[in-house]
Amino acid sequence: MIDFEAELRAVPERRYHHLHPFNRRMHAGTLSPQELRGWILNRFHYQRAIPIKDALIVAKLPDPRLRRMWIRRIIDHDGAASGEGGLERWLRLGEAAGLTRDEMWSGDAVLPGVRLAVDGYVNLCRHGTPLEAVAASLTELFAPDLMRERIAAFERHYPWIDQDGLRYFRVRVNQGRRDGAEALPLVLAWARTREQRQSALAALAYKCEVLWTLLDAVERAYR
Numbered sequence: 001m002i003d004f005e006a007e008l009r010a011v012p013e014r015r016y017h018h019l020h021p022f023n024r025r026m027h028a029g030t031l032s033p034q035e036l037r038g039w040i041l042n043r044f045h046y047q048r049a050i051p052i053k054d055a056l057i058v059a060k061l062p063d064p065r066l067r068r069m070w071i072r073r074i075i076d077h078d079g080a081a082s083g084e085g086g087l088e089r090w091l092r093l094g095e096a097a098g099l100t101r102d103e104m105w106s107g108d109a110v111l112p113g114v115r116l117a118v119d120g121y122v123n124l125c126r127h128g129t130p131l132e133a134v135a136a137s138l139t140e141l142f143a144p145d146l147m148r149e150r151i152a153a154f155e156r157h158y159p160w161i162d163q164d165g166l167r168y169f170r171v172r173v174n175q176g177r178r179d180g181a182e183a184l185p186l187v188l189a190w191a192r193t194r195e196q197r198q199s200a201l202a203a204l205a206y207k208c209e210v211l212w213t214l215l216d217a218v219e220r221a222y223r
């Protein structure tokens with residue numbers, strides 16, 4: 001089992017979007033305001049799809065304990081009431097960078113490649129097994145460290161974005177750690193056969209490609 005965990009962790013080590021040139025430039029401080037706004041706007045399209053894919057996962061879980069665990073992810077993003085939650089915090093990030101809520105909610109300016117990538121992730125969760133859908137979320141084992149670096153990079157290089165706008169990432173660091181710690185044991189327990197392990201590894205690799213493709217599209221459009 002240790003070996004399988006190492007195999008799982010090796011996928012994002014090689015292919016997660018922290019390695020993407022656009023992300024490297026973000027952290028080096030060389031993105032223009034227009035590029036950053038383009039990233040935030042297109043990432044909102046990803047963010048708004050997360051509670052939808054999580055609802056698809058909840059519908060596949062046979063056990064009340066697991067459904068309770070996974071439903072919390074939907075609340076994390078949608079909030080328990082209007083004006084709360086991760087989507088709201090992402091909108092505030094966008095506003096701090098000079099975007100309007102209408103621009104982000106309308107989705108009019110979302111790039112075609114980003115739409116396809118996000119559809120790909122949602123459809124994996126719609127049509128895949130619970131094992132594949134949960135395995136795909138395991139990029140979250142890597143997201144918290146990336147976000148901590150991102151917070152430092154924003155504070156240092158993009159001071160024109162108000163500190164309050166960064167709350168999305170500050171809150172998300174701990175949520176992501178908890179999500180990853182919850183999902184990993186499920187994947188390790190469910191993937192018993194070689195085929196199941198292969199399907200989990202393939203789903204995680206696909207998810208890395210979704211995130212990579214999103215940055216490819218943004219990099220090309222706003223340069």
Ligand SMILES: O=C(O)c1cc(C(=O)O)c2c(n1)C(=O)C(=O)c1cc(C(=O)O)[nH]c1-2
Nearest residue numbers: 050086136137138139140143146147172211
């Ligand atoms: O900013 C990032 O680098 C990043 C990456 C990821 C990820 O690895 O998919 C997520 C998030 N952020 C995020 O904010 C988030 O809510 C989230 C949910 C999920 C998921 O697959 O369930 N990934 C991510």
